[in-house]
Amino acid sequence: MSHLVVRGRRINWTLVLVLGYLFYLLLGAMVFQLLEKQAEAQSRDQFQLEKLKFLQNYTCLDKQALEQFVQVILEAWEKGVNPEGNSTNPSNWDFSNSFFFAGTVVTTIGYGNLAPSTVAGQVFCVFYALFGVPLNLAFLNQLGKGLNAHLIPLERWVHKPGRARVVQTLALALFLTAGTLLFLVFPPMIFSYVEGWSYGEGFYFTFITLSTIGFGDYVVGTDPNKHYISMYRSLAAIWIVFGLAWLALVFNLGADLMEKFLQLKWHKPGTAEEA
Amino acid sequence: MSHLVVRGRRINWTLVLVLGYLFYLLLGAMVFQLLEKQAEAQSRDQFQLEKLKFLQNYTCLDKQALEQFVQVILEAWEKGVNPEGNSTNPSNWDFSNSFFFAGTVVTTIGYGNLAPSTVAGQVFCVFYALFGVPLNLAFLNQLGKGLNAHLIPLERWVHKPGRARVVQTLALALFLTAGTLLFLVFPPMIFSYVEGWSYGEGFYFTFITLSTIGFGDYVVGTDPNKHYISMYRSLAAIWIVFGLAWLALVFNLGADLMEKFLQLKWHKPGTAEEA
Ligand SMILES: [K+]
Ligand SMILES: [K+]
Known part of the structure; x- marks a missing residue:
């Protein structure tokens, strides 16, 4: 452990590093939240709007069917399949x-x-x-x-x-x-x-x-x-x-x-x- | 540069490292391709099938509309929006x-x-x-x-x-x-x-x-x-x-x-x- 005596008090520099590290993470968490949360809410609202528009334009679709389709696309995406286009996409x-x-x-x-x-x-x-x-x-x-x-x-x-x-x-x-x-x-x-x-x-x-x-x-x-x-x-x-x-x-x-x-x-x- | 004399021939160990590194990458490329390509094709075929099934079940949808919707979902996903559920999802x-x-x-x-x-x-x-x-x-x-x-x-x-x-x-x-x-x-x-x-x-x-x-x-x-x-x-x-x-x-x-x-x-x- 490294110490320094300043005005009669010992400072533990390892502790400073640990606290600094923790503070840096907390600071980052706050700033990222501040910068991203609003944009995310905007994107989300816009997406929900597009989903609604889609349901209105294609009346044979119900909400449940659409959600099911969303899930199918996400599963494909997670398995590394590009859901766009047809099966002739390059591998x-x-x-x-x-x-x-x-x-x-x-x-x-x-x-x-x-x-x-x-x-x-x-x-x-x-x-x-x-x-x-x-x-x-x-x-x-x-x-x-x-x-x-x-x-x-x-x-x-x-x-x-x-x-x-x-x-x-x-x-x-x-x-x-x-x-x-x-x-x-x-x-x-x-x-x-x-x-x-x-x-x-x-x-x-x-x-x-x-x-x-x-x-x-x-x-x-x-x-x-x-x-x-x-x-x-x-x-x-x-x-x-x-x-x-x-x-x-x-x-x-x-x-x-x-x-x-x-x-x-x-x-x-x-x-x-x-x- | 480091060298070693083996049976009268110098071996450049840096060169061995560079070639070994390149070989290791090529080997990895081959094995990953071998292991993943088939599974990917399978997932892709299955997804295309589900897409077709969806088109058959909901006849008001045409192929173009579906592709457009896929794109909307992917854009939301890329912006970090979870396309499942409604807008009350936690941020x-x-x-x-x-x-x-x-x-x-x-x-x-x-x-x-x-x-x-x-x-x-x-x-x-x-x-x-x-x-x-x-x-x-x-x-x-x-x-x-x-x-x-x-x-x-x-x-x-x-x-x-x-x-x-x-x-x-x-x-x-x-x-x-x-x-x-x-x-x-x-x-x-x-x-x-x-x-x-x-x-x-x-x-x-x-x-x-x-x-x-x-x-x-x-x-x-x-x-x-x-x-x-x-x-x-x-x-x-x-x-x-x-x-x-x-x-x-x-x-x-x-x-x-x-x-x-x-x-x-x-x-x-x-x-x-x-x-
Ligand atoms: K990384
Ligand atoms: K990474």
Whole structure:
């Protein structure tokens, strides 16, 4: 446990971190609720209106029949069937989509627009992830080391004794800016152009993907009515691999800074005051 | 680059890792396709049949009207509206759900059964994750250190010079077995009981959650027709936090072993043979 004596009172920094974490979650809960609840109510009212209109236009339908049909559609959706159009729709599990799915498993992005629905598929998925996630970590680590090796001359120059702290900060700023442009600012332009999203939506997709959150509300290359050139998917795959390596570095840097800020790393076990 | 001379030929282990990674993705793509494609075709045929049956039973409906209605339902679904029932359904964005959502963002699980649909919500979500993900990492690191501090006496005993390698292996096996039971084998019993899943489905949910893949095809505590006691959600939250810390350790161990196996860590930069 790390402590600091301030005006005669000990502050437990681990406790600060735990309370800060809890507070951050509560804050998020409040803001998300504030931002989303009204829009949800609006969408819901609109949908109920459309349902009513449908019932009025087609008088042979009763409420019960409609609800039953809604349930059939949702079940199909949950089993991964696209309810639109007819049975000549291309399969969700063609090779290219399966490859993309395998990629979302090992990177732990897990969009979930595709997910195994058979028992055999779910069992395989567990074992596939069990070995695939560490393999992906090893791969990203190696990629990071490779990038690092090329950065060493730069780093030596930056960390030369006597070099001003301002230069080190500038180098860090350069690393963050260049990566931000290359992985976060530029790709959404391509995605929004090809997918027909706004730039904001493309950026949201970009960030949610590289952070490996992967809600799956926006996924590139999945519109069955669009013809995607294979170059596009390959570029997206390369972007994901390098972007993940970069953002993981940034997140670790952030976690490091937070721990340093909370003095958790300043006291080594031997020198820390124990309560 | 790390190399090894075998029968006069150099093996580039980085290349082995890259090719292995690619091969693993291709293998996954093939197996997932094999396991899921047929089931998908079956579900799709069944759904088309139900659609036809519906058209035959309600003759005032034509194909176009039905397709239009399918689209309306899907749009509602994508905006996060539950199309079943009427507008008195409880909101998806009440405080408890928003709190759960905030947790899935900072842990990068990102089930996606809830996702912000407003521009303001999406913008906030990006910034929330930008600071929340490192905060969560710092929190998990600190938790790991806390666990480690309690394990140190055990570790000292295990790593005492002269202690047989078999004891070290046994200690590792114990760590893996105890964690597996506590975080992977036992919780699915509770989840499957409360949610009405099979044990296999509960285990699949457990693993997909703790690995932070989070497809969102199975999520606990989301059935609007069930009354969940608040104890259940709290227990699930505690399980996620400790389970994440444990599985992250296991995955890192796995990545370490793979890198060691590929000899990537045996050669230090100074001693490695450069091509
Ligand atoms: K995820
Ligand atoms: K996800």
